[in-house]
Amino acid sequence: MDKVFIIIPCYNEKEVIRKTILPLMALPYQVVVIDDGSFENILEEILDLNIHYLRHPVNLGQGAALQTGMDYALQCDADYLVHFDADGQHQINDIEKMLTPLRDEQRDVVLGSRFLNKQTIAEVPFYKRILLQMAKVINGIFTGIWLSDAHNGFRALNRNAFSKIRLEENNMVHATEIIQQIKYHELTYQEVSTEIIYTEYSKQKGQSPLNAISIFIDLILKKLL
Amino acid sequence: MSIIQLILTVSILLLLWLYIRHFKSQLISKILFSILFVAGIVAVIFPEVTNVIANYVGVGRGADLLLYITVIVFYTSLTFIYSRFKKIENRQTEIIRLLTINSAKKLPQKLTDKI
Numbered sequence: 001m002d003k004v005f006i007i008i009p010c011y012n013e014k015e016v017i018r019k020t021i022l023p024l025m026a027l028p029y030q031v032v033v034i035d036d037g038s039f040e041n042i043l044e045e046i047l048d049l050n051i052h053y054l055r056h057p058v059n060l061g062q063g064a065a066l067q068t069g070m071d072y073a074l075q076c077d078a079d080y081l082v083h084f085d086a087d088g089q090h091q092i093n094d095i096e097k098m099l100t101p102l103r104d105e106q107r108d109v110v111l112g113s114r115f116l117n118k119q120t121i122a123e124v125p126f127y128k129r130i131l132l133q134m135a136k137v138i139n140g141i142f143t144g145i146w147l148s149d150a151h152n153g154f155r156a157l158n159r160n161a162f163s164k165i166r167l168e169e170n171n172m173v174h175a176t177e178i179i180q181q182i183k184y185h186e187l188t189y190q191e192v193s194t195e196i197i198y199t200e201y202s203k204q205k206g207q208s209p210l211n212a213i214s215i216f217i218d219l220i221l222k223k224l225l
Numbered sequence: 226m227s228i229i230q231l232i233l234t235v236s237i238l239l240l241l242w243l244y245i246r247h248f249k250s251q252l253i254s255k256i257l258f259s260i261l262f263v264a265g266i267v268a269v270i271f272p273e274v275t276n277v278i279a280n281y282v283g284v285g286r287g288a289d290l291l292l293y294i295t296v297i298v299f300y301t302s303l304t305f306i307y308s309r310f311k312k313i314e315n316r317q318t319e320i321i322r323l324l325t326i327n328s329a330k331k332l333p334q335k336l337t338d339k340i
Binding site (some may be wrong): 049053055 | 241307332
């Protein structure tokens, strides 16, 4: 039996964290919650669940939280790991779909995409669709890898991938950084159609269009320096 | 000597003093910075000198040449500071990460356990 770790970075998602994790408890995965220095008390929500709980003493950003999760999974001898959002917008049924190419086709990285299936495309709000199309082009130019969905937080990695990938961008630029490193380490990858359900909560917590601009500026700075 | 020349000269001398006093840098960079500061004072007291240099490189006025140099120096320093800042941030992240992994908890914990 292979060891699958679900890495859930979490920043002040007290309202929904339990709801996100509970269905995972019935599945044969190890759940790792990385509390990224939340000022809300996340621990008290999940104290009784069979999970791993790690807490950054200060807020570092989602990229840093994912890297901490990957380091921890490496240390725990995980075979595969999955990046999963705390706000519940990713579907638990998609996890096996993501793991299949890792197991059967020896892919190093599997990336979730909401733009491979007509039905899941229709669920993406209009302004997000435009924003993500722009992000796709920018990502393509910066990384040389053209994906259908540039900023999907749903990813699955095998041990080869997560022992090589090293995220140094603590903030949201990590989404592009991961793709850059796929290219750099010559990892094999595949996109898999996944569903994203936009709840009122995830819309609120999600990134604003303004944030996209600041990510873009960060990217340029990183490329230049 | 006009008032502005006096103000600038005193400011430059003060900066030089601060630099030598407080920065524990190497002797060579101390010497280089001293030369730079002295050049600054010369430019303040004899502005015609900058005009001569400016004309030589193809700029109309000495003040314009100084502005161009200032812009370049400013952005170069900004880049250095940014990369230094990034390095410190990365180091800090590694320390926090180590702390975090070392104090990872396996839940569920008994209520009697101290959290």
